[in-house]
Amino acid sequence: MSAPVVVVGAGQAACQFVASLRQGGHQGPLVVLGQEASPPYQRPPLSKAFLRDGDASALLLRPLSFFDTARCELRLDTRVQGIDVQAAEVLLADGERLPYAALVLGTGARARRLPGLAADAPRVHVLRSLAHAQALRAGLGGCRRLAVVGGGYVGLEVAAAARAQGIDVTVFEAALRVMQRSVGEATSRRVQRVHEDQGVRLRLGVSLDGVRASEEGVWLASGGQTEAFDALVVGIGALPRIELAQAAGIECARGIVVDEQGRTSASGVFAIGDCTESRDGARPRLESVQGAIDQAKAAAAAIAGRAPPPPAVPWFWSDQYTHRLQVAGLPQGHDAVVLRQGAGERAVAQSVWYLRGDRVLCVEALDAAGDFMAGRALIRTGTPVNPAQLADPLFPLQPASASASALVAAPV
Incomplete structure (x- = not known):
């Protein structure tokens, strides 16, 4: 039997990787090693809904049947002690040496x-x-x-x-x-x-x-x-779990250094999710669900021999009281900021737009889901915008995919 693709870590990135690898046509054996005893679960609700209702079952990322269907061996309560990159083996705490055809590190981060x-x-x-x-x-x-x-x-x-x-x-x-x-x-x-x-x-x-x-x-x-x-x-942030990679001689900085498809400095070893850092420095280290999903898809495509998916617009969210904050894009390099404020019953609602020239780089939307969706589309398509229209709360914003000319730049 051929060596499996081994994933260290059983979080958001790992679950997406399993799904994407099978969707990409990879038929070989697949093993996921999770240090916790709990089945893979969502982390964002831990500081939100879970503190109210305590429902752990609602946190599951996938039903356990998903791993059976994906022909993936899920090993929980399993601690990885080391990586032998020369022998292409993962060393488990119980003494087992698990060979790998490819290794994916989704080790996440720990709280500061x-x-x-x-x-x-x-x-x-x-x-x-x-x-x-x-x-x-x-x-x-x-x-x-x-x-x-x-x-x-x-x-x-x-x-x-x-x-x-x-x-x-x-x-x-x-x-x-x-x-x-x-x-x-x-x-x-x-x-x-x-x-x-x-x-x-x-x-x-x-x-x-x-x-x-x-x-x-x-x-x-x-x-x-x-x-x-x-x-x-x-709640002062998190530190990427890079100890296994460091001990194996894999290049690390603040995170495990990877290229756009998750490849590390070690042959056959990939890293995805919160433990990683971009090799070219083009994008800062991001801790987000969407970032983990995007990296997992890219690494799965590389291992399956498929073309990488197109880069996605990074986005984040936070629920506080009855309010939802949604952020799309990154503001680095902006030269203008536009504030769009709600009125009347939507007095709390607002969105903040970061522009470079007439292009949107980032939008921060508080209780303004429509602005958030429009912003994601405008960032993705690079559609030019009119800052005066962005600032006008009565001007209807439409996703660029639905109306690419809705916000075409015009003299202000």
């Missing part, structure tokens, strides 16, 4: 922790895995005062979920505004106002002088003051 604070500190939570979310959900059950360190996607989504349960929330953020590394100033200000209206206390531009945790509570010191909380959530 506060320096000097033990990983098992009581009443302190991070949020990256199902086990983390289950522990946090249980902890919120008896919580009256919650501290959140980090005003990014995870921190603000947890803050929203906690406020919905009537918990008093304080967010500590070192930057001068929330989501500073993710969105522009106009979107940041609107999201900040949403949280302030919900009673969240935002401590912006502050650094922590110290954190102490015990079974009785958590104490945060900042600016000469110490505050007591029942629990602490640390």
